[in-house]
Amino acid sequence: VDMVHREGEKYSVxxxxxxxxxxxxxxIQVVQYGxxxxxxxxxxxxxxxxxxxxxxxxAIMTASELDLVVLAPTAYYDGLTTSPAWLASxxxxxxxxxxxxxxxxxxxxxMSFRFEAFPSDFAWSLEMAADPVKHDEVARALKDRxxxxx
Numbered sequence: 001v002d003m004v005h006r007e008g009e010k011y012s013v014x015x016x017x018x019x020x021x022x023x024x025x026x027x028i029q030v031v032q033y034g035x036x037x038x039x040x041x042x043x044x045x046x047x048x049x050x051x052x053x054x055x056x057x058x059a060i061m062t063a064s065e066l067d068l069v070v071l072a073p074t075a076y077y078d079g080l081t082t083s084p085a086w087l088a089s090x091x092x093x094x095x096x097x098x099x100x101x102x103x104x105x106x107x108x109x110x111m112s113f114r115f116e117a118f119p120s121d122f123a124w125s126l127e128m129a130a131d132p133v134k135h136d137e138v139a140r141a142l143k144d145r146x147x148x149x150x
Contacts, residue, residue, distance in 0.1 A: 010065040017072040026070040086148040115148040
């Protein structure tokens with residue numbers, strides 16, 4: 001998992017992509033994290049709570065919503081410009097499948113999937129992670145990200 005964002009009881013598990021793989025492979029990665037989360041919450045967490053109590057439970061394990069997100073620059077998605085409608089349809093179908101999932105329903109959590117893009121004026125460089133001066137710029141780009149498909 002590259003990043004987890006919390007907003008109240010809602011969490012986003014984010015797969016960050018820059019110039020590696022494809023949007024489809026990134027989607028598969030983040031969905032695998034979601035499946036692992038559901039498995040842990042359904043089969044491991046109850047036993048853990050019995051032994052260690054609720055105080056040992058990380059807040060994400062009681063989340064009411066979990067969004068699975070692929071976040072990348074807009075240019076990352078350009079390889080699919082021949083069929084952006086296909087990617088939008090894939091996003092909708094995956095969200096629908098997550099909503100209808102018996103595994104999701106068994107742990108009473110809302111889940112969705114989406115592709116997101118950084119602002120078009122944001123240019124990532126590896127030095128940004130190590131340069132504290134650039135951290136505000138990265139935080140702004142994360143805050144100002146947008147859905148690829150409305």
